[in-house]
Amino acid sequence: NPMERVILHSDLNNFYASVECRRNPALRGKPVAVAGDPKARHGIVLAKNELAKACGVATGNPLWMARQKCPGILFVPPHYDLYMEISQRVRDIYAQYTDQVEPYGLDECWLDVTGSQHLFGDGRVIADTLRRRVREEIGITISVGVSWNKTFAKMGSDYKKPDATTVISRENWQDMLFPLPVTAMLYVGEAVQRELSGLYISTIGQLAAADPSQLFARLGKHGRQLYDYANGLDDSPVRRADAPREIKSVGNGMTFRRDLSGERELRTGIAVLSDEVAGRLRRYGLCAATIQLQIKDTRLRVISRQRPLP
DSSP: OOSOOOEEEEEETTHHHHHHHHHOGGGTTSOEEEESSTTSTTOBEEEEOHHHHHTTOOTTOBHHHHHHHOTTOEEEOOOHHHHHHHHHHHHHHHTTTOSOEEEETTTEEEEEOGGGHHHHOSHHHHHHHHHHHHHHHHSOOEEEEEESSHHHHHHHHHHSOSSOEEEOOTTTHHHHHTTSBGGGSTTOOHHHHHHHHTTTOOBHHHHHTSOHHHHHHHHTHHHHHHHHHHTTOOOOOOOOTTOOOOOOOOOOOOOOSSOOOSHHHHHHHHHHHHHHHHHHHHHHTOOOSEEEEEEEOTTSOEEEEEEEOO
C-alpha cells in the first residue's frame, strides 16, 4: 500500500448544548440540557453539556429523571435552524483542507486528508489545526480521531472528549482498541451487543479474534463486516459532500439510549428525525412521494409502514 490513507473523524462535542451555551453566555458553567418541549411534563433530553453528563443525565432521559439526577439543571428548547447554520460553518472550515468531507448527521464528519498532508502537515497536525480553528472561529469544541480507516477514525474521536485529538495508528491500534467494549464500535447497538455476548464476545479484541463463520451464522453479513472492522479492514471511501449521487431516498435513523415508550416520547423522537430529513430534502431540492416509518423494538423486530403522499 504505497500511500496509506489518512482519515479524520470529527465530532462536535455536545453539539446542541454547546451551541445553546454559545448563544446564551448566562448558561455557561451550569448544567444544561436541550429538551424537546421543556414546558411539557413529558419532554425528553435531546442533548446535554459536560456538567449535566457528569451528573448522569443521558440523551433520551425524561425531564423529571434529568431533574432528579441533576437538581440545578437548566432546560432550553432546541433551535434547529441555528444548529444547521453552525454545522455548515464548521463544514466550510473542513472544506478548506480537503474536498472529501462526508457528513454523518449534523455534528459529525469524516475527512480524507491523504492528499492534503504535503500542504497542511500530517493527520495529527491537521486535526489540531481544525480543533483550534473551530474553537476560535465558531466558539465550540470538536474531538478528532485520526486513523487509516473510517471505523477507527470514528473510534478515535470517541476515545477522548472534549476537545482532543486521538491518533489510532498501525502501531498502537490493538493496545488502544482491543480492551474497549464492542459497543465502542459504530453499528454495535444494544441488540447486536446481546447477540455477541451470546458468543461470549464483549470486547473489540474478542471480536477481532472470533470465528468469522460463527459471527456470520449469528448476525449474517453484518457479522462478517463487524469482524473486518474490528481487524482494521475497512476500506470504505470518504464520500465527497458534493459527489453526484442519484438520491433515491433521504432518511435518518437513531438508536435512542433508552427505549422510548408512550406516544409523547415517540412523537418527540420522530420530530427530531423528521426535522433533519426535511432539512436535507430542502437542501437537495427534492420532494418526497412516499413517507416511511421504521421502528425497531426491544427484541430487534422491525416494524415498517409506508404511504404515498398526495
